[in-house]
Every structure is written in C-alpha cells, then in structure tokens.
Amino acid sequence: MRRRRLLASRRVRITAAAAASAVAGVLVFEGVTGNSSVDTGAKSGPAKADVRATSLKLGAGGTSAALGRRDTAPFSMLGVTWTDPAARVTGAVEVRTRSVAGGNWTPWTALETDLDGRTETGRSGTRGSTEPRWVGPSDGVEVRINAGGKVSAKLPAGLRLDTVDPGRGPSLAAEPAAYAADLPAGPPAAPPARLPAEDPPAGPTTEPTAPDTTEPAAPDGATPAPGEPTPPASDDTPPPTGPVTDPPTTPAGPDPSGSSPAATPPPAPSSSVPKPPITSRAGWGADESISPEAPEYLDGVKAVFVHHTAGSSTYTCAESPAIVRSLYAYHVRSEGWKDIGYNFLVDKCGTVFEGRKGGVDRPVLGAHTFGFNRESAGIAVIGTYTDATAPAAVTTAVARVAAWKLGQYKGDPAGTTTLTAGAAGKNYFGKAFTSGTKYSFNQISGHRDGFNTQCPGTALYGQLGTVRALAAGPVTGLAIKSVTGAGLSGTTYYTKSAVTVGWSASTPNVFIGKYELLVDGKPVATTAGTATSAAATLALGTHKVQVRATHRSGKTTTSAAATVIAEKTAPTFPAKPGLALRTGTVNTAAVPLTLKWKAADTAALKEVRLTAPVARTYGPTVTSAAHTAKSGAATTWSMKAYDLAGNTASASVAGTPVIMQETAATKTGKWTAKSSSSYLGGKSYSSSSKGAGLSWTFTGRSVALVASRAATSGQVYVYVDGTKVSTVDLKSATTKYRDALWTKSWSSSAKHTVRIVVVATSGRPTVTTDGIVYLK
The missing domain is CATH 3.40.80.10 (Peptidoglycan recognition protein-like)
Known part of the structure; x- marks a missing residue:
C-alpha cells in the first residue's frame, strides 16, 4: 500500500514537473513513452532517449546565470551547452540534483568546461558544452554559473541545461519495473515553450547507450584548417526562434595532408593481434x-x-x-x-x-x-x-x-x-x-x-x-615458479624423469599468444597464452629448463633457466639402522631406546622416514632419534631413504628389550629388600655395606643399569665381563625411580656379565638398585 502511494506521488510530481517545464521554457528534443532514467531490465532493439533542454537566465552584466531548484522529468545525465562552440566559460559551472531513490539533494558539483565543441570536423551547428555528467536516476536539478569574477569575462550566449534520460536498453535492472510503468505515458501536457535566449536544440533526441566525449576547447586564436568550421563569435544576441530542427550539416573539406575521408567502407584489414571482445x-x-x-x-x-x-x-x-x-x-x-x-x-x-x-x-x-x-x-x-x-x-x-x-x-x-x-x-x-x-x-x-x-x-x-x-610487449615478469615431480636443493631440482613446470608472468594472459617449455634451448611443449604449466620427460643427466612467452605482437621473452638433474640411482645406508639402550625412566611399556642410522645419495638425499613401528620423518643430516619400546616385545624398526629425485632405499633392524630385576642377580654382601609401587615389579635391593655386590649375566648388544636416586644416594663401581669400566654416582637433587643412568652397547649381540659393587661413600653410603635392562 505504501509502495502504491509512493508511486502515485511520483506520478503527480513528474506530471507537475512536465507542466512546470513548459512554463519555464524547456525544450523537449524527444519524449519517449514509458522511459525511466535507468534500465529496468534487458530488452532487445534500440533504446529511445529523452533529452530536454532548459534555458538559463543570465544575471546582470552577463557574468552569471542560474536555474532555480525545480522538479524535472526523470534523467540520469546532464550538461550545460551554449551557442558558440569556440566560446569558453572561464568560471565555475555547478549543479546539484535530487536522487529518485532517496529524494536527497547532492552537494554542488562542478562540471568540467575545458571541452572542445569543434571536434566534429567540417560540421556547422555544433555547440559549446561542459562535460556530460552521469548523476544516476534523478528528478530534480539546480544550476549556478559565474564567469570567474572578472568584469570583462562574460558568459557565452545561448546557455541552457540539457538533461538526458537514457531509456531502457540492454542493461541490468537498476530500478523496480513497477516504477517505470507508473511514469507519465507520453510527452508533457503542455507543448514545449520557446525561449528567445535559447539556441534551438539539434533535432529530435532518441538515445542509445553511448560513451561520453570529453573534448577540451581549442586554444584561443586557433585557426581552423580547410574543412574545419569557423565557429561564430560569441555574443549575447539571442538566436532566432523557430521550430526545433536538426542542425544543417556541412560536408567536410579536404584535409591539409591531402587525405580526405572516404564515404565507401574500405576493406577491414586483418590485425597482427587478436580482436578483443567489443559490445556492439x-x-x-x-x-x-x-x-x-x-x-x-x-x-x-x-x-x-x-x-x-x-x-x-x-x-x-x-x-x-x-x-x-x-x-x-x-x-x-x-x-x-x-x-x-x-x-x-x-x-x-x-x-x-x-x-x-x-x-x-x-x-x-x-x-x-x-x-x-x-x-x-x-x-x-x-x-x-x-x-x-x-x-x-x-x-x-x-x-x-x-x-x-x-x-x-x-x-x-x-x-x-x-x-x-x-x-x-x-x-x-x-x-x-x-x-x-x-x-x-x-x-x-x-x-x-x-x-x-x-x-x-x-x-x-x-x-x-x-x-x-x-x-x-614483450611479456614481463616471466619466471618459473615450480617444478612438480622434482625435489629442490638450493637452486637445483632433481627428478627421475617426468616433471611439470609451472610459471607466472605479470603481463595479463590476453596479451600472450603462446608459451613454450624449453629443455636445453629446444621446445618440448607448446601451450596457449592462458596456460600456467606444461609437462616434460627428461633424459638422464643435467638440463637447463626455461619458459618462453610470445607476446601477441610477436616479441618473445625467455625466463631464467632452472637446473634440473634427472637421475635414477637409489640412496644407500652406509650405516644400517641400529638400536641401543639410552638413559631415562624405564617402564615395562616404555624402555628408552636410541635408533641410529646413516643414509646417503649420489645426488641429493631428501629425507629418511621411519615407517614402523611408528611413523616419523627425518631430515637428510639426521642420524639418530630417541624412541621407546615395550619390554619383552620383539620389534622391527623399518626405515626408507628418499632422494630429491624420488628414488628410494629401505633398511630395518629388530630388537627386544628385556628387564632383569635385582632378584635375578647373584648377590654378595648384605642387601635389604624394599617394597614400593615406584620400583620395577614393586621391589628393589638396597645396601650400604662396602663391597656388597650384584651381578647379572645376559646375551645381548646393549645394557642399562636401573636404580632409584636421591640426594643421599651413594656410588657403585660397574664391572663388565670382569673389568671395571665406571664409577656411577646415584646422587640426584630430585628423587627418581626406575632411572636408567648408565648404559653400554656393542656392535653385535653376545654373552656378557655386569656386576655392581657398593662404594659406601662417606656420609651417603646407601645405594638402591632396580635391576638392569638389556637389548637382544
């Protein structure tokens, strides 16, 4: 309901504006039934434009002109024109308009006046003008002009405001169709009035969508050549009144260069570059x-x-x-x-x-x-x-x-x-x-x-x-951005054979005719200018890979070269994977281990991956990693080395960590059994007697001594196969249980005996042992 009242009010306002325009002296070049000042939907065929001209009243002395604020028929573009195309407005031409959508008035906007009405060579009847300003759907206008404050600077004769409604044509909808349907169904009720001070408009105005021409005025004193019309002098003499007709045309004269325009369409020559999309x-x-x-x-x-x-x-x-x-x-x-x-x-x-x-x-x-x-x-x-x-x-x-x-x-x-x-x-x-x-x-x-x-x-x-x-042209910013199927080390790529080279260029691809992928200077693939990659298969060896772009002009640009090495030699393991016990807290489900290896490649090693029992990836220079394993469980540790070309090699090692508690040891001297859930198996041995000993015999390749530690813990001597190898101090600032604090490993599995002897360190003689762990 509110929408209907709004549309009805617009009808009344526009109809009233049409009548007011007749009284004010509006010249209607061509009125079009049902036109709105915006496109309300796509339609086929030409769009009839509605162009209206309203004379501007000169102020005293001819140094100012104005058109008071008023309602108008809908329009979307406006400009100010005058009789003499060579005359200049040296001051300011300002307008403001009222938006159809919101009913708000815009701020004052200056129109550019540095235009040239004589660009239509050899044609009489042209007018001087400001820029045509697109203001969007509007239904009200106000104009003010001054000559710049100089007493001698008079405004040209025949000043008028021209407003343009573009009509509905092939465009996206910008206004509800209902509004267009509610516009007045015809020209203004009163016939257009004739203004004695107004230059007659140049014929009926039926307007399709067309670009704007901003033509600056010719310099003062410019002398037209033959074929360039001599504009009339600018004065305040009112033009003769009469019916609105098209201005007479004057055939173009010969060009000073001796070349006159032809009326017969010449052949359309082919171009060296593709034709862009053009809206007809x-x-x-x-x-x-x-x-x-x-x-x-x-x-x-x-x-x-x-x-x-x-x-x-x-x-x-x-x-x-x-x-x-x-x-x-x-x-x-x-x-x-x-x-x-x-x-x-x-x-x-x-x-x-x-x-x-x-x-x-x-x-x-x-x-x-x-x-x-x-x-x-x-x-x-x-x-x-x-x-x-x-x-x-x-x-x-x-x-x-x-x-x-x-x-x-x-x-x-x-x-x-x-x-x-x-x-x-x-x-x-x-x-x-x-x-x-x-x-x-x-x-x-x-x-x-x-x-x-x-x-x-x-x-x-x-x-x-x-x-x-x-x-x-040529194409700029051309560079190789990626080589898929190859690994990069420094500035060199490595591949087995097949690669896909990706590139980019700063020149838009519409200017690029084609790309070529070059290997050692020879094209191996050609793509369209819209492509960003191409594939190639390389022979074994070192290659220089480049991309060459051909601009639509025919000029070529070649990218910097990328070095790509194709090779199929697999990596090696100079040091096969190996396992050893390490220090740390021991649990039956997690015995501390160190996994060691060394991988190498004739070209470039990329990485080494641990695939079992867990998945890890290590860089090419890493040779060891800390892990844990379950006690009593045989585990295989599988590794795979990759080079940058994608070649691989595999290796593995198996091991089983075994816990031997203190009860499995042979005792000498005095030892006291202790119970706690913090000990392996819930029990341990403790002694403060100098010379008391425990020994374990096992077959394996690595061993670790497990003990409890505190600030008062003492020391033990460690013997391996009857030889003293270390003095181990169990003292710790913090209390620790099940701590593997001493280890020894061998290159292969064999039978060994480990014995510990209590030192009975002064002031802290007691040691508490929790057995050993060995790796078989």
Whole structure:
C-alpha cells in the first residue's frame, strides 16, 4: 500500500514537473513513452532517449546565470551547452540534483568546461558544452554559473541545461519495473515553450547507450584548417526562434595532408593481434535513427588517442550501457554532432563498447582530438582519472583495443608516427601546431598531446606507459615458479624423469599468444597464452629448463633457466639402522631406546622416514632419534631413504628389550629388600655395606643399569665381563625411580656379565638398585 502511494506521488510530481517545464521554457528534443532514467531490465532493439533542454537566465552584466531548484522529468545525465562552440566559460559551472531513490539533494558539483565543441570536423551547428555528467536516476536539478569574477569575462550566449534520460536498453535492472510503468505515458501536457535566449536544440533526441566525449576547447586564436568550421563569435544576441530542427550539416573539406575521408567502407584489414571482445552498438542499445548520416572513413589509423569522458567514476558497471546511450544522445542532440565522437569506449570494469558507427574493424573518422582526427582513432575511458588511477581492467582493455587497431595497419604501440595537423593550435604542454604541418606523436598518445586539455586526466596519462608496454610487449615478469615431480636443493631440482613446470608472468594472459617449455634451448611443449604449466620427460643427466612467452605482437621473452638433474640411482645406508639402550625412566611399556642410522645419495638425499613401528620423518643430516619400546616385545624398526629425485632405499633392524630385576642377580654382601609401587615389579635391593655386590649375566648388544636416586644416594663401581669400566654416582637433587643412568652397547649381540659393587661413600653410603635392562 505504501509502495502504491509512493508511486502515485511520483506520478503527480513528474506530471507537475512536465507542466512546470513548459512554463519555464524547456525544450523537449524527444519524449519517449514509458522511459525511466535507468534500465529496468534487458530488452532487445534500440533504446529511445529523452533529452530536454532548459534555458538559463543570465544575471546582470552577463557574468552569471542560474536555474532555480525545480522538479524535472526523470534523467540520469546532464550538461550545460551554449551557442558558440569556440566560446569558453572561464568560471565555475555547478549543479546539484535530487536522487529518485532517496529524494536527497547532492552537494554542488562542478562540471568540467575545458571541452572542445569543434571536434566534429567540417560540421556547422555544433555547440559549446561542459562535460556530460552521469548523476544516476534523478528528478530534480539546480544550476549556478559565474564567469570567474572578472568584469570583462562574460558568459557565452545561448546557455541552457540539457538533461538526458537514457531509456531502457540492454542493461541490468537498476530500478523496480513497477516504477517505470507508473511514469507519465507520453510527452508533457503542455507543448514545449520557446525561449528567445535559447539556441534551438539539434533535432529530435532518441538515445542509445553511448560513451561520453570529453573534448577540451581549442586554444584561443586557433585557426581552423580547410574543412574545419569557423565557429561564430560569441555574443549575447539571442538566436532566432523557430521550430526545433536538426542542425544543417556541412560536408567536410579536404584535409591539409591531402587525405580526405572516404564515404565507401574500405576493406577491414586483418590485425597482427587478436580482436578483443567489443559490445556492439546494438548491444548497448544505440538508436540509429538519431544519427542517420553515413560514416566517413580514413585511409588508415596511424595513432590512437586515449581520453577520459570526465564525469563520475562511481557508476556501477551495470549502468555502463545507459551511460554510453546518454553520451551518444548528448553528443548528437545537445552538442550537434553527427554521432558519438569516440571510436571506442571502455568502462571501469574493462568492457569495451563500439562508439562511432561504421564498423569497429574499419578506419572510421571520429570526432575526438581536434586537428588530428583524420589519421587516428579515439578510445575514451568512462569516468574521471585526474587524481585516481584507472583500474588494471581499464589499462588492459585500452591496450588490447589499441594493439588490435594499430595492428591492422602495421603500427607499433610502443613506437612513434607523424600526424598532419588539421588546424592551428597548441597542446597541454604548450607545443604549437600549424595547420598542414607534420608532427611526431606516440602511436598511443593522450588527448593532451594533441590539444590543450587535461584529458585523459593526469593519473591516466601517467599510465599510458603501462598501456604501451602491455600493447607492444614483450611479456614481463616471466619466471618459473615450480617444478612438480622434482625435489629442490638450493637452486637445483632433481627428478627421475617426468616433471611439470609451472610459471607466472605479470603481463595479463590476453596479451600472450603462446608459451613454450624449453629443455636445453629446444621446445618440448607448446601451450596457449592462458596456460600456467606444461609437462616434460627428461633424459638422464643435467638440463637447463626455461619458459618462453610470445607476446601477441610477436616479441618473445625467455625466463631464467632452472637446473634440473634427472637421475635414477637409489640412496644407500652406509650405516644400517641400529638400536641401543639410552638413559631415562624405564617402564615395562616404555624402555628408552636410541635408533641410529646413516643414509646417503649420489645426488641429493631428501629425507629418511621411519615407517614402523611408528611413523616419523627425518631430515637428510639426521642420524639418530630417541624412541621407546615395550619390554619383552620383539620389534622391527623399518626405515626408507628418499632422494630429491624420488628414488628410494629401505633398511630395518629388530630388537627386544628385556628387564632383569635385582632378584635375578647373584648377590654378595648384605642387601635389604624394599617394597614400593615406584620400583620395577614393586621391589628393589638396597645396601650400604662396602663391597656388597650384584651381578647379572645376559646375551645381548646393549645394557642399562636401573636404580632409584636421591640426594643421599651413594656410588657403585660397574664391572663388565670382569673389568671395571665406571664409577656411577646415584646422587640426584630430585628423587627418581626406575632411572636408567648408565648404559653400554656393542656392535653385535653376545654373552656378557655386569656386576655392581657398593662404594659406601662417606656420609651417603646407601645405594638402591632396580635391576638392569638389556637389548637382544
């Protein structure tokens, strides 16, 4: 219910605005039934645009002008135009608008005035203008203009506000369809009023999505060459009144270089680089009825000029077709051009749109760089790039279009060419041009190189080096990133034979024709420019592996070489795995062991893995590891050595740890039995008698003495096979039980006797033993 009331109020407001517009002197170029200021859904066929012009009232002395805040029919783009295309507004042109969505008024926004209305070579009836500013769906506007505060700086005659509703075309929905259906079903109730101080609009306005043309004004005193119209002087004389008609057209005169545009479409030459995806005029909804004149053609394209359209950069890319349609309508109906000025437009998401009709693959004469249109093509980036740089998607798309178009005429995107000036003037850097004289330009130039304008914006102009490099090549940043199927040691890879080489490049893959995998300088695999890896099978030996990238221009780049050694020799175990008892706390379920080994490889050892009874992985320089094993259980310890090529070797060792408690020993002297759950088996022997002894006989390869320890514990002598080998002190700052504190190992298993004798150390004579552990 609330939605219906809102739509009804909008109908009343818009209808009232239409009536008010008639009283205020609004010139309606073309009203379209059911149009909204945004796309409400995809539709096929052209989109009819609604362009309205409202005269601005000059203040005293002609140094200011204004249009009071008012309701309007829906629109999404606006600009201010005036009669004389050579006249300049030296002060500020500011607007603010009311959003359809929220009903809020925007802050005051300045419109760029450094534009050129004479870029349409040989055509009369064009108008001077500000930038066309995309403001999004709006239904209210206010304008204020001043000449800059100088008494002598008068505003040009015929000032008017032009608003553009792009109509519904091939675009994503941006407004509920119900709102579009509730718009007034026809032109304003009152016929458009005629304003004596307003220049008549240039014919009916039916608008498809078209890019914006930002054309800076020619320098003061510029003298057009033959074929360049001489604009009328700017004064305050009101233009004659009369019916709204299309402006007369003047055929283009001969170019000073002797080359005149052709009316017959020339053949479409093939290009040395692939054509990028381009949204056709039908694709963005161009209404061809508003620009019925046939396109004109050049002999070829020697340079590409990059522009920005100015205006907002905060649009969504779903709005791009509507922006292009609006620009198209503004160029044709507001500025009086025959068609949209640019040959191509690019939005901030990198979508490329066909601009001026005649065939994207043909050298269509555009209206984008005054004085140099007849040997060049124009690419405009939608938005303003004075301070903010263009996204990578933009520079990539511009480079693709420029490379393809120049490639049709054997141009070099990184090179220079000579262009003949079609009019006198100067550029942004103060360089003067004389009509009929040849001048050197980069084949990818900025608008400011050929005209006194800030276009394409300082930030985007600074990115033209990147654009040239992308378009011209070679591929940059090419490097091998991985060699799968091989192990890396330092800077050398090792493999048995088969590898997959991965790479990366900083150049976008759309500019890369192919990759080749090179082994010792010879290609062994070729992939598309979108690939990032390729496989190869290597013969035994040492190889240099590289990747070569071919840019669309034909230039090649080869990566640094990776050394890859193919070998199939297995690792070895110079020291087979071995087991020995170690110090530590003994439990029946966990007897401390040390596993030892030594592995080697003729090329490069990678690792050694323990696979049983537990899984562990050790580095190539590790030769031992601490483990535990269950007492009385025979265990096999299996190991596998790997080299970096993937070759392997296996080895193993078996062992059984056995606990012999003190009760299994032969006693001499006095020993006292002690009981505690902390002892092995719950019991131990203790003695403080000097010379008391215990001896154990076993067959094994390693042995450990187990005892209880405390701060008052004494010492024992240790004899092995009748020979004294050590004096072991059982003293410990902390109490310990079942502590293996002395060990001895042999290279092989044999029968041995271990005997301990009490030393009866002064002040701490007592020792407590818990038996021995041996490994068989």
